[in-house]
Amino acid sequence: MYVIDPSIRLRRAIHTNDALLSRRILKSHPQLLHNPDLSLTGNANSNLHLAASLGHISICRLLVELGHETGTPALNDEHQTALMLAAAAGHTEVVHALSENDAPSILRQDLRGRDAIMEASLHGHDTAVQILLTYAPGGAADALAQADVDGNTALHFASSNGNLLVLRTLLAAGADAGRMNAWSWTAEAYSATVQAEVYLKTLVGEVERRKLARREGEMAKNGGAVRLVEQEVGD
Template sequence: MGQGLSCGSSHEHGLFSAVQFGELVTVRTLLERDPNLLHQTTVYDRQSAFHIAAANGQIEILSMLLDRSVSPDLLNRHKQTPLMLAAMHGKISCVQKLLQAGANILMFDSLHGRTCLHYAAYYGHADCLQAILSAAHSSPVAVSWGFARFVNIRDGRGATPLHLAARQRRPDCVHILLDNGALVCASTGGYGFPGSTPLHLAARGGSLDCIRKLLAWGADRLQRDASGRIPYLVALKNKHGACAALLDPSSAEPLVWPSPLKFISELNQEAKVLLEQALMEANREREKNILKGTTYLLPSPSHSDDAVDDNISEASDTGLCCICFDQVCTIEVQDCGHQMCAQCTLALCCHNKPNPTTACLTAPVCPFCRSSIARLVVAKIKTDNDADIDIGDISSSKLRRSRRFRNCSEGSSSFKGLSAVNSFGKMGGRGSGRISAESEWVDKP
């Protein structure tokens, strides 16, 4: 891919070798002796000292070159910028420095027509990906394009960063991209098999984690590629049995993140993490039911439900969710102040239809007082000694009152624990009735 950064012309002069190994004093001495060395490049790939510094994470040398008014958008033989190489090799400090220097995030190389965002997603560098997306909010280029268009930017073969992350088994990058508005059902052009969605590509790569996240963000299991195949058939063909079991259209649908709801889009980071963890855990319970009796078993969790945090064990019964009577209240409704556990909050908000046009766009109301939900925030746990416990510092497994997590009911978007609750009268609410939720081959880099 033109990444021969080990400096094939070092026998001619020592600049490139000194840059590669971070010899700052040597680089400064050479440039002071001959400033024209700044314009020298390697013979074949035409890598400048700037490219080599970025690709090798030599932040001090890169900063010195920027101080000498070197353009952050120099191009090598393949029209790759230093920012692309830093993102490709996961050099986050160099990525951040180049972004601060105004590097253009919307430049395309001549190999696959990819941007720095594609490179970060393809190689799985989640920190670089997040840094580029954060910069895109204020980048003049991205502003002129529109942030949503930038997140879904296509390379020369019609692949978005989400397609690349899914195919390369990069679940963290998949999550970040989905969280920033990547289109979960977008089809490719020539990348992979024509018409492939990120779910097709994740099925081809056999990544359960990527499939989980895509399904939880509304990926359609019935969407077909240009050859008429659904992701289930792609997983079967590539002998990914567990993936195929989850993608089987006859299996129960997963809960889907309620992104159309206004108060969901305005969640602060702590509340968002709690609800996302609860969503993935609920869907994991669904997966256990699907894979039960098959030869495919999910890995055991690294934690044990038997070990409950001492602070949580001190929580009084009044801290339990009054809907399921099983989980500690972790989410507070504003402005009324009523509290629920994250699982019951999801039962109010989530749907299990993959088509976003069928999602519930009407915001649900508080199940206790029937007032509109303006905002959701993290609740505080009150213990018997009146000490507040920060929910954000406690793993979700330690918020359980009982050992067994309530399973996500088959064919329903509400939990089994909720389906048994027939009235809110027991909880002091004015309303009655159940809570219901409307619901390629690997291309050579």
């Protein structure tokens, strides 16, 4: 009688989104919690990488519950986390659950220097971007200052994709539109379409006008306070 290897059975259960079967297999074979796929095309993806890439939230929660990410997130051959794969695929429920479980992993970068925010921006998943920025340690602006090995930021990736919603979200969160990559290109220069380039210029103009308005408001407020003190001293 032919018996299927438990590691293969587990991956099949994850593919079919069968959380109950996955739990039973892991109960009998706890050593398969990570179960990296060592096949030629497997990229050493763990169980959580697979479940996250497919958007199977119940299995992701099961694996996290069993300690899959305890200590440090599992990495595949490209040093990608499961969160990166979920962000690239736009699986918002999984992105939310994994961000909530381990916020520092949002800033972790792979071999190319890309993080989960860059992946979500590249593939145009605005909701995933918003979730990641909400949970990012140190705040959204600091997270958006990260760059890959070529100096590209999340804004560069969003511009190359041409997703207008992501462009607006990133700029509103503090992305630096003037930031240049290793070849001295700004995000605007990477615009996928003329429409995206015009939209980005418009958004940058809006951000600059708001900054100027805030500065003028603060100066007026401070100036008013000085005049008030002078009047009180004169009295």
